[in-house]
Amino acid sequence: xxxxxxxxxxxxxxxxxxxxxxxxxxxxxxxxxxxxxxxxxxxxxxxxxxxxxxxxxxxxxxxxxxxxxxxxxxxxxxxxxxxxxxxxxxxxxxxxxxxxxxxxxxxxxxxxxxxxxxxxxxxxxxxxxxxxxxxxxxxxxxxxxxxxxxxxxxxxxxxxxxxxxxxxxxxxxxxxxxxxxxxxxxxxxxxxxxxxxxxxxxxxxxxxxxxxxxxxxxxxxxxxxxxxxxxxxxxxxxxxxxxxxxxxxxxxxxxxxxxxxxxxxxxxxxxxxxxxxxxxxxxxxxxxxxxxxxxxxxxxxxxxxxxxxxxxxxxxxxxxxxxxxxxxxxxxxxxxxxxxxxxxxxxxxxxxxxxxxxx
Numbered sequence: 001x002x003x004x005x006x007x008x009x010x011x012x013x014x015x016x017x018x019x020x021x022x023x024x025x026x027x028x029x030x031x032x033x034x035x036x037x038x039x040x041x042x043x044x045x046x047x048x049x050x051x052x053x054x055x056x057x058x059x060x061x062x063x064x065x066x067x068x069x070x071x072x073x074x075x076x077x078x079x080x081x082x083x084x085x086x087x088x089x090x091x092x093x094x095x096x097x098x099x100x101x102x103x104x105x106x107x108x109x110x111x112x113x114x115x116x117x118x119x120x121x122x123x124x125x126x127x128x129x130x131x132x133x134x135x136x137x138x139x140x141x142x143x144x145x146x147x148x149x150x151x152x153x154x155x156x157x158x159x160x161x162x163x164x165x166x167x168x169x170x171x172x173x174x175x176x177x178x179x180x181x182x183x184x185x186x187x188x189x190x191x192x193x194x195x196x197x198x199x200x201x202x203x204x205x206x207x208x209x210x211x212x213x214x215x216x217x218x219x220x221x222x223x224x225x226x227x228x229x230x231x232x233x234x235x236x237x238x239x240x241x242x243x244x245x246x247x248x249x250x251x252x253x254x255x256x257x258x259x260x261x262x263x264x265x266x267x268x269x270x271x272x273x274x275x276x277x278x279x280x281x282x283x284x285x286x287x288x289x290x291x292x293x294x295x296x297x298x299x300x301x302x303x304x305x306x307x308x309x310x311x312x313x314x315x316x317x318x319x320x321x322x323x324x325x326x327x328x329x330x331x332x333x334x335x336x337x338x339x340x341x342x343x344x345x346x347x348x349x350x351x352x353x354x355x356x357x358x359x
Contacts, residue, residue, distance in 0.1 A: 048349070048350045049315060049347050049348070049349050049350070050298065050299060050302065050347065050348060050350060051345055051346065051347050051348075052296050052297070052298055052338065052342050052343065052344055052345060052346045052347075052348065053296070053297045053298075053334070053335070053344070054294055054295070054296055054297075054344035054345075055294070055295055055297055055334055056292050056293070056294050056295075057292065057293065057294075057295050057332070057334065058289060058291070058292050059289075059290050059291055059292060059293045060287040060288060060289060060290060061224075061227060061287075061288045061290040062285050062286070062287060062288070063221045063222065063223050063224075063268075063285065063286055063288055064221065064283065064284070064285045064286075065219050065220045065221030065222065065283075065284055065285075065286065066219070066220055066281060066282070066283065066284065067217055067218070067219055067220075067241070067272070067278060067279070067280055067281060067282040067283075067284050068217070068218055068219075068220050068280055068281075069189075069212035069213050069214070069216055069217055069218070069280050070213065070216040070217070070218055070253075070269075070271075071187060071189065071212060071213040071216050072192070072210065072211070072212045072213075072280075073185075073186055073187050073189070073210070073211045073212070074207035074209070074210055075100065075101070075183060075185065075186070075207065075208055075209040075210075075211060076202075076204065076205055076206055076207050076208055077101070077103065077180070077183060077202035077203070077204055077206075077208065078180045078204055079103070079108070079177060079180045079181070079202070079204060080201065080202065080203060080204060081103040081104050081105075081107070081108070081181065081201070081202055082103065082104040082199065082200070082201055082202070083101060083102075083103060083104075083196055083197070083198050083199060083200050083201070083202050083208075084102045084103060084104050084198060085101070085102045085198055086100070086101050086102075086194060086196065086197065086198060086208075086209075087099060087100050087101065087102070088100050088191050088194070088209070089191065089194055090191050090192065090193055090194050091190065091191060092190070092191045093189075093190050093191075094185040094188065094189060094190070094191060094211060095185065095188050096185060096186065096187050096188045097184050097185065098184060098185045099182050099183070099184055100183055100184065100185050100191075100209060101182075101183035101196075101202070101208055101209070102181065102182055102183075103180070103181040103182075103183070103202055104181070105178055105181035108174065108177050108178045108180075108181055109178060111174045111177070112171070112174040112175055112177075112178055114174075115167070115170045115171040115173075115174045116171055118167045118170065118171075119164075119167040119168060119170075119171050121167075122160070122163045122164040122166070122167035122168075123164060123167075125160045125163065125164075126157075126160040126161055126163070126164040128160070129153070129156045129157040129159070129160035129161075130157055130160075132153045132156065132157070133153045133154055133156075133157045136149055136150050136153045137150065183208070185211060187211060187213060188213070189211045189212050189213040189214060190211065190212060190213075190214050191209055191210070191211055192210040192211065192212055192280065193209070193210045194208075194209055195207050195208055195209065195210070196208045196209075212280050214274075214276075214278070214279075214280075215274050217271075217272045217274075217278050217280065218253055218254075218269045218270060218271050218272060219239055219250060219269070219270040219272055219284045219286060220267060220268075220269050220270075221267070221268050221269075221270065221284075221286050222260070222263060222265035222266070222267055222268075223265055223266055223267075223268045223288060224264065224265055225259050225264050225265060225266055227288050227289075227290060228255060228265070228266035228268055229266075230289070231252050231255060231268060231288070232252065233252055233253070233254070233255070234251050234252060235251065235252045236249055236250070236251055237249075237250050237251070237252060237270055237286050237287060237288065238250075238286070238287045239270060239272060239284055239285065239286045239287075240284065240285045240286075240287075241278065241282055241283075241284050242283060242284075242285065243282060243283065244277050244278075244282075246275070246277070248272055248273055248275065249273070250270040250271055250272050250273070250286070251270065251271050252268060252269075252270055252271075253269045253270060253271040254268070254269040255267075255268050255269075256268075256269070268286075270286055295329075295334075295337050296337065296338040296339075296342060296343070296344060297332075297334045297335035297336065297337060297338070298312070298335055298336055298338055298342070298348055299335050299336065299350060300331055300335065300336040301350045302336075302348045302349070302350045303326065303328060303336060309325060310325065310326050310327065310328055311323050311324065311325055311326065312324055312326050312341070312342065312348045312349075313348060313349040314342065314346055314347065314348050314349075315346075315347045315348070315349065321349065324341055324342070325341055326338055326339075326340060326341030326342055327339040327340040327341060
């Protein structure tokens, strides 16, 4: 019995020791620290003292989109022919009227020669019919030729004239077809993609090249309908191209009057100023005005950082300093935004500034 009681007492002591160790390690034996405060010896409050300012400022909502060109052209062939050569590649800069693709023209040239020979035959038949009509009209005036013969030669003349016109039209068509063997760029711009290679067959209407105008770029952004309806054409908006670490002042060029049913967004196109570094397809963001909001601001120098933690030296009503942990937002013209840890009117010290705290 004594052995059993002793074992139970040891077990209870072991459990109690374990519970105490867990409570001590979790801070249960210490005084709780209020959120936003760090209880540790604060450095002396030396330097300029400023008050936390509450200021009503405009707020912005960021929306992301894609850089695209206002002018994008798909170059295709007007005739069915084999591709002999493609003079450009993706990234090439082309001028309007520049030859970009050459097609096999041998069959087209053969058709043109055939049409030329047909025209020569039609011209000869027309001359013969005109001569015959003139001779019969002269005989008819002399009373030698009959009216029936005169009607026949006049009909033959009209048929020959029509055949001559048709042969001339066929020749013009074949000559134009020969020019289609040289495909020219309709615009000045940069080649985005090359969709065919020499040896392929060019089919009318099937794109062979894609060309865009690099000087007419826009940022296309889906915007929440509640914000999109407040925007106006030519309104200035700040845009960001993250890959280039670039900030540009754009203007609203177009608001597509159709809301996506699922997302409840409208497509907004923001025209971008020309920059040689911009490329269609890049990721971009735009700052959209979303009303006003009260913000707490302090000078950026009032905040110190230890790793990822941010601290300020705050003064209480008696002027005693304490080190307080805060969370900050963006830095703007009025100062650094404080999201938590401080209240409006509280005083903070700027370490290292000349002067001292007020008495």
